[in-house]
Structures are given as C-alpha cells and as structure tokens.
Amino acid sequence: xxxxxxxxxxADDRQEALCRALGADMVLLGDEVERYCRDWHSDVTTxxxxxxxxxTTDEVAAAVRACAALGLSIVPQGGNTGLVLGATPDQPDSQxxxxxxxxxxxxxxxxxxxxxxxxxxxxxSEFKDAVSREGMFFPLALGAQGSCRIGGNVxxxxxxxxxLRYGMTRELVLGLEVVLPDGTIFDGLSTLRKDNRGIxxxxxxxxxxxxxxxxxxxxxxxxxxxxxxxxALVGLNALDDAIALYRCARRDCCDLLSAFEFMPPLAFALxxxxxxxxxxxxxxxxPAYALMEISGSGLVDIADLMERFLGGVMEEGLxxxxxxxxxxxxxxxxxxxxxxxxxxxxxxxxxxxxxxxxPLSRLAxxxxxxxxxxxxxxxxxxxxxxxxxxxxxxxxxxxxxAGLSPEAxxxxxxxxxxxxxxxxxxxxxxxxxxxxxxxxxxxxxDARLPDVQRKMLTAVKGAIDPTFVMNPGCQLxxxxxx
Amino acid sequence: xxxxxxxxxxADDRQEALCRALGADMVLLGDEVERYCRDWHSDVTTxxxxxxxxxTTDEVAAAVRACAALGLSIVPQGGNTGLVLGATPDQPDSQxxxxxxxxxxxxxxxxxxxxxxxxxxxxxSEFKDAVSREGMFFPLALGAQGSCRIGGNVxxxxxxxxxLRYGMTRELVLGLEVVLPDGTIFDGLSTLRKDNRGIxxxxxxxxxxxxxxxxxxxxxxxxxxxxxxxxALVGLNALDDAIALYRCARRDCCDLLSAFEFMPPLAFALxxxxxxxxxxxxxxxxPAYALMEISGSGLVDIADLMERFLGGVMEEGLxxxxxxxxxxxxxxxxxxxxxxxxxxxxxxxxxxxxxxxxPLSRLAxxxxxxxxxxxxxxxxxxxxxxxxxxxxxxxxxxxxxAGLSPEAxxxxxxxxxxxxxxxxxxxxxxxxxxxxxxxxxxxxxDARLPDVQRKMLTAVKGAIDPTFVMNPGCQLxxxxxx
Numbered sequence: 001x002x003x004x005x006x007x008x009x010x011a012d013d014r015q016e017a018l019c020r021a022l023g024a025d026m027v028l029l030g031d032e033v034e035r036y037c038r039d040w041h042s043d044v045t046t047x048x049x050x051x052x053x054x055x056t057t058d059e060v061a062a063a064v065r066a067c068a069a070l071g072l073s074i075v076p077q078g079g080n081t082g083l084v085l086g087a088t089p090d091q092p093d094s095q096x097x098x099x100x101x102x103x104x105x106x107x108x109x110x111x112x113x114x115x116x117x118x119x120x121x122x123x124x125s126e127f128k129d130a131v132s133r134e135g136m137f138f139p140l141a142l143g144a145q146g147s148c149r150i151g152g153n154v155x156x157x158x159x160x161x162x163x164l165r166y167g168m169t170r171e172l173v174l175g176l177e178v179v180l181p182d183g184t185i186f187d188g189l190s191t192l193r194k195d196n197r198g199i200x201x202x203x204x205x206x207x208x209x210x211x212x213x214x215x216x217x218x219x220x221x222x223x224x225x226x227x228x229x230x231x232a233l234v235g236l237n238a239l240d241d242a243i244a245l246y247r248c249a250r251r252d253c254c255d256l257l258s259a260f261e262f263m264p265p266l267a268f269a270l271x272x273x274x275x276x277x278x279x280x281x282x283x284x285x286x287p288a289y290a291l292m293e294i295s296g297s298g299l300v301d302i303a304d305l306m307e308r309f310l311g312g313v314m315e316e317g318l319x320x321x322x323x324x325x326x327x328x329x330x331x332x333x334x335x336x337x338x339x340x341x342x343x344x345x346x347x348x349x350x351x352x353x354x355x356x357x358x359p360l361s362r363l364a365x366x367x368x369x370x371x372x373x374x375x376x377x378x379x380x381x382x383x384x385x386x387x388x389x390x391x392x393x394x395x396x397x398x399x400x401x402a403g404l405s406p407e408a409x410x411x412x413x414x415x416x417x418x419x420x421x422x423x424x425x426x427x428x429x430x431x432x433x434x435x436x437x438x439x440x441x442x443x444x445x446d447a448r449l450p451d452v453q454r455k456m457l458t459a460v461k462g463a464i465d466p467t468f469v470m471n472p473g474c475q476l477x478x479x480x481x482x
Numbered sequence: 483x484x485x486x487x488x489x490x491x492x493a494d495d496r497q498e499a500l501c502r503a504l505g506a507d508m509v510l511l512g513d514e515v516e517r518y519c520r521d522w523h524s525d526v527t528t529x530x531x532x533x534x535x536x537x538t539t540d541e542v543a544a545a546v547r548a549c550a551a552l553g554l555s556i557v558p559q560g561g562n563t564g565l566v567l568g569a570t571p572d573q574p575d576s577q578x579x580x581x582x583x584x585x586x587x588x589x590x591x592x593x594x595x596x597x598x599x600x601x602x603x604x605x606x607s608e609f610k611d612a613v614s615r616e617g618m619f620f621p622l623a624l625g626a627q628g629s630c631r632i633g634g635n636v637x638x639x640x641x642x643x644x645x646l647r648y649g650m651t652r653e654l655v656l657g658l659e660v661v662l663p664d665g666t667i668f669d670g671l672s673t674l675r676k677d678n679r680g681i682x683x684x685x686x687x688x689x690x691x692x693x694x695x696x697x698x699x700x701x702x703x704x705x706x707x708x709x710x711x712x713x714a715l716v717g718l719n720a721l722d723d724a725i726a727l728y729r730c731a732r733r734d735c736c737d738l739l740s741a742f743e744f745m746p747p748l749a750f751a752l753x754x755x756x757x758x759x760x761x762x763x764x765x766x767x768x769p770a771y772a773l774m775e776i777s778g779s780g781l782v783d784i785a786d787l788m789e790r791f792l793g794g795v796m797e798e799g800l801x802x803x804x805x806x807x808x809x810x811x812x813x814x815x816x817x818x819x820x821x822x823x824x825x826x827x828x829x830x831x832x833x834x835x836x837x838x839x840x841p842l843s844r845l846a847x848x849x850x851x852x853x854x855x856x857x858x859x860x861x862x863x864x865x866x867x868x869x870x871x872x873x874x875x876x877x878x879x880x881x882x883x884a885g886l887s888p889e890a891x892x893x894x895x896x897x898x899x900x901x902x903x904x905x906x907x908x909x910x911x912x913x914x915x916x917x918x919x920x921x922x923x924x925x926x927x928d929a930r931l932p933d934v935q936r937k938m939l940t941a942v943k944g945a946i947d948p949t950f951v952m953n954p955g956c957q958l959x960x961x962x963x964x
Binding site: 110112113114115156157159163164165167168170171180184185186187188190191192193194195196197198199200201203204206207208209211212223224226243247250251252253254255256296297298299300305308309312357358359360361362388390391392393428429430431432433434435436437445450452453456457459460462463464475476 | 639641668670672675677678690733737779780782842870874916919927946
C-alpha cells in the first residue's frame, strides 16, 4: 500500500514539474487525459502521466526536453485514428502523450512550385480542401481523412485508395521538420524535388511511428487537380478476373488509373446494414466486384476513356456486367458501398481485421487459400476479403458468428489470425501493408524479424534515440546495449 | 627508403592474403587495377591495393570479411560512370575496389507482378531492353545508361530525364539485397508494393554511395511499355515561359507528360560541334527552348494530345515556334541536341559542371541571377544552363575561354563555382540534385551541413558501419566517437 502511495506522489510531482516547465496551458491532467489514451476502435483505454499540447515547434522541443529531464517517455499522437495502438500509451505511469492537435497551420501553398508546407496537426481533409481551393490536389485519400492528421499520415506512411497512381505517403513527402529525442530540431523542410546530398535522413522518420522523433511539419508534392473523374463498378466471374482486369486497365488507361478496389458479393449486404437506403448499383450477384476510377485534368477525355475501356473488356468477356457513374452523386454512391462495408462489419461486433500484402500477381491465389484455411479452422465464421488490387493489399477480415461470449469470440479471432498468417508466411507477404506495427502487431512482427534486420533496427534506434525517450513499446521491444 | 620498401612488402602481403582467402580468379592486381581507379571524365586516376570481382552475393560477403580482417577498406563500384568520385579510391594503400561487374544476372521479370529482380552489376540499358522484350518498361533513363549499372543507380539515387513522371530511382525500388560492413547479408528483396512493417531500412542505402554497405541486388517496379511517344521541341521568348509552359503541360497532359527539358540557344551550336551533320530542327533563334515528351500505352491518343496541347499554347502566344517529331528517327534527332550538347562542351576542354536544384517556381530567376554572377566575375566565360524543368534541376555549366593554361583554367572554374554557390545558397538550393556527393563535392557539402544533420549522419554511419570499412572518404570525413 505504501508503495502505491509513493507512486502517486511521484506522479503528482512530475505533473507539477511539467506545468512549471511548460506552462499550465500546455498540460492536460486527470480526466482530460483519457480520450488521448483510448484507441480509435475503443478496444483499449490506458492512461498517461499527462497530455502535452504544444502550439509551436519550439514548444514541442521544450516538451521533449522537459520529459527527458523528468525521466518520462513520450508517445507522439496525431489524430489518433491509427489501427495498431501506435499512438496510445502502454505504460501509464511513465509515459506522456504529446498531441500535435494544436499545430494545425498550413504554412504555405505554392501553386507554381507544386508544393505545400503544413504542420503535423493539420487534419488531412482540411489540408486537401485548402489545396483544392487553389486548384491543386494532394492525393492521399483514406477513410479517416476527416480526423487523421498529416503528421500521423507521415509517421505511419499511410496508404489509402490512390496508392497505385501516386504511391504511399513516403512518395508524396518532400521534406520534414522533426523534434529529435534530445530536443534539437531537424530542419529538413525543403521543397526541392531532387536533392541527392548523401543519405536521405528524413526517410528514417517516415513510417517510424514516432520511435525516433516527433514530426512537427511536412513539405509535400501537389498535383494539378483532376477535374475529370470517371468511376465504375463491375461484376466479375472470379477474383482472378479482377487481377486480369487490373492488368488491362494499367495498360489501356495508363497512368490515369487512380483507384482499383476489389470487393466480395457480401459488400453490398454489409454496406446496407450500415446505410439501409443505399441503392443497389446493379442487378445480379457476381463472385467478385471491382470499383475503379480514372481521373485527370486537361485535354484527355476521361469519360470517353472509361467508356472505351469498359466496352472493350466487356466485349472480351472479362467483365460480366458494369455500371459507370454519370454524376458525382452516383460516383459517391458507388464509393459508399466500399466505405459502408467497413461500418457494416463493425455493427456485427468484434471481428478480425487484417491488413495484408502479397505480390500482386498472387493476390487471388492468396485470398482463396487463406479463406479456405479460415473455413477449415472456423466453419461458422464469415471471411470478407477486399482491398487494393494494384498494391497487392488485402483486408481479409473474419466475422465470428453472432451470440458468442466475448471470450469465445476473442478465441476465434485469435485462431483466424493464426490460420491466415500460416498462409501469408508461405506467400512471403506482409502482416502490415499500410497500418503499421504499433503495439498491436509487435509480437507478430517480432516473431518474423530476421536477426540481421533486428540488429540494424536496434542500431538505428540507438543512434537516434539512445535514451529510449520516444514511444517505447511501439514497433519492437528494443534492448539497450549493455 | 626502407620505410617505402616496407610499405610495398606489406601491400604484397595483403594482396597475397586476398588471393588466398578469395581465390586468384576474384582478384585483380598491378596494371589491371588502373582502369577501376580512373573516374569517368578521366580527371583523376588513383590506385588500390586490389580490385575484387565477386560473382555472387556470398562472394561479396566473403570479400567484405577478408578486407575487414586485413584492415583494408572497401570502395564499391558499379559502372564507374558517376560524376563525383564516389566509386574510385582516394587512399590507394588501404583501399580495395569491389566491382560488381560480374554480378549481372536478371533474376526475375514478373509481368503479372509488375516487378523484376536484378543483380547490381547489370547494365541499365541491358536491363531496360530485357524488360522491354516482355512488353514492360523500366523508366530510369540517363545519358550513361549504356555503361552504368543498376546497383550504382540505386547507390546514387539516380535521376535522369523521366523523374517528373516516375520519380528518382528511390521511387522505383521495391527491395534491396545488401552486404553489410560486417559481412552479413540484408535480405530485403521483396516485391511487395506496400509493406509498412516499421522503419524502412532499405531507404538508408539508396543514395548512400556505398558508405553503409554493398548493394548486390535490387527489386524494382515495372510499368506497361508506353507504345506511343510524342516528342516536340519548342522555341520560347524567355526561360520564364518554359516554366509557365511546364505548368500548362502538367495540367493539360496530366500524368502523361514524361520529360520536359530546357536548353539555351547555344545548345544547337554545341551539339553540332560534336555531331556536325545534325539537322537543325527549326528556323529562328529563340532565347530559350524546351524539349518535351508525352507518352503512354493503350487507349489514349498521345499524338493527338500533343497536337492539341501545342496548338493551344501557340494560340495563346506562350510558344513562339514548335516542331513535333513525326517519326522515331525525328524524335531521336531532337534528343540528340540535348545529348550532343554535353559532348560539345567536353570538346571545348575543361569546364565547370554543376548539378543544382532550386524550388521549381524559382528556376528561371535562379538561372538569370547565377549567370549574371558568373558574367560579372568572369566576363570571358560562357554559361550554358540546361536541365529538367519539372524537377527544378539546372546544369549550369561554365566554359572558360580557349587558350588558357591549365592553372588559369582551373582558377576560373573555381571562381565560377564560388560565384554560383553564393547565389544558390540564397535560393536555398542543393549543390547536388542528382549526382551525389562522392569525394568531389565533399568539401562543399561539409561547409553547408547543419550540426544537427552532421550529428545524425555520424550516428547512422556509426550504427551500420562502426569500423568504417565502407567507402571511407566518400560523402563526409566521419569522425569516430572517442
């Protein structure tokens, strides 16, 4: 009992010290801490010594120095929409959340330079809207874009629906400003398109989920806004045909193809469980569907391109049926099936969510084999596979039957994950195509990590964060050199 | 004298030890070493203890271990076409060249996966040709492609003429195999498009110019081959108009624009000094020229797009005159001006070659200011500025007048570089857009390196190559922690 009392007093002392060092306005304590310590799916709620909310890069640096001086470690947090517990604490008694939510400025949009500089806390959709008002386009697009923040997108190297054309977030980043674990500032906020001055240090922080420093601002590429968009949903006789159709689309529509998603027949039922009045886009029931988008600006006739493309592949018999959206609202409606499907799964209760990638030539084979493995292990579960064809990225989710106890449900989720991972390993795939590792996938990552990579990661972590201030517990349990 | 004798004996011992450890077939000694110790421009010739030519990844690993055991350091070399002395030794008595020229296998071309795996020593154009025979396209394109090797392209993060559409080499790399300084092998040769399993270690080696390890194989992205290409040369009333034209082209031709180069009026004269029978492509003499290319596969009519685009901008008055190639040989002829210009400069004798980048919105301003600074400092020199508009990349070269002594010429080159760099620093530009640092630009890099970056680079070097085996003298004179 006395031990516990001591711990509480120590925590209070550190909280007071943070307020003294940083000013009370920056520090949240008590009940206000909780919402920063709960993950987006509300699966896990922990705690933290405090939440710090700096307004400037210098304030972030001061926060890092204050935490280091008090022996506290830091969990950086953006919009807290990550799916792998990368931005929420796991050691409430020694961790402080540094939230970037007050650093929301767009420092510059330079139309002539095809670039922008934006602070880490800016919400992705707000940045996209601001860029769009200047006639430009920032292509990163994902479900959470109304809540996620650009610093988090960079820290997790976010993917989304436009990767096949524009790449992951890494390929959109021109420069970074980062507060390092010693409180110094790495000023790499250039907008140069080409800069081959040695090792590209900013690459270390992209996808590092905050274990090497806190990203405070980002410079990014912009593109001309695609003012023409054509969206189509097609029914297919097999998932293999989606892969074949993608290959045709890459060739026939060239670099104007901007999205190519595959969905199972169940997508429609799931989406309508979430959005009951969603209009069915086509008659018939096909084994697989693809949702594709072509887009562009200027002199190419995108609608005509889509019509000619679909006309050709239907004549060849590669596509069984298809519908092209003739208005923005129709296009929106097609995308609602893709998005509503996720909400529909959530409504059915706890389920396995995966984020797998395999070589794209083997996507259909993998889905077949992995779904068969799940069906064999768990005949009462439903597999729902969808994702991004061009990226070889499958979200193979598994829904346990209704009415199970929480324990039985968790056991089935665990069994399903194991069954899928056995197949995945045989395909040399990745357990995390776009979501990251965080704390949720750490054990699975660790179990598959070759010794050479482990040694290199440990060396890099030790080189940049020798005192392990930054996001301990995330990605890997790093072991300090003795 | 006895000291020198001893040194020779020691060198012989180490040479014998290399032959014993690795087999004589792998080791070149004596006169055979020289051509590996001379840079591409033949400006500098040094020497080396030996040249090692492994045939497999395991043999590279054995070579690294043998060198480390003998206290020898390693200079990795690909095609030795770099322009900054990154792949030639500067310490002949303690350095060994490891040439990848025997590791030339294309391990796999997977059309369905849009990927290939190729060994580091494969010549770029041979790889491109092999890929093309499968109907696919590897977009990296640069003047040295008949001699440079893919490992060197990755180690220098090579740029070239297609960067505006396809990115630098970094953006084309899916995975790497690297022999590390301790002789272990980093096996990161995946072809996954998306793989967010923590820090992306391969990024460290891209652009590292061999200071962290030896790249032995690479997996890369492939695209469908663009079977339609439209090439045009246009005359402009000012370099500013090239920038404005680029902006129009990005919007009107969207992602189908694949090259956009600017050239000075002198380009034609220089090219004809190298290739006397080159036919002049257009009448008139304009202050600036742009060479542009649109390309694609499939259903988009690329020739029609080019015609409509140029028709529009000529009607607007943005372009003064223009010629569209109507055959492959005409297109080749237009590119010969761009390529012949370099050869023409070489024929005029020693001159300053730069490789500068600035924010692309400021390219024309920079060229004007920097050429003015050169003219003021060196009124008898001729400035030749050309490069890649979409990348903000200028090769501002300076030709001293004929008839100078070698010393006077070198002094003028030095003065020109200083004058340009003063302007460049004011524009926050890069002294190396695409060529790297090597040994040639080390002092200029060092002089501009912020302390935070220096500390990080030193930490990263120490983490991966703690005994400084790999390419010492390249990029930075790293100082070991005491």
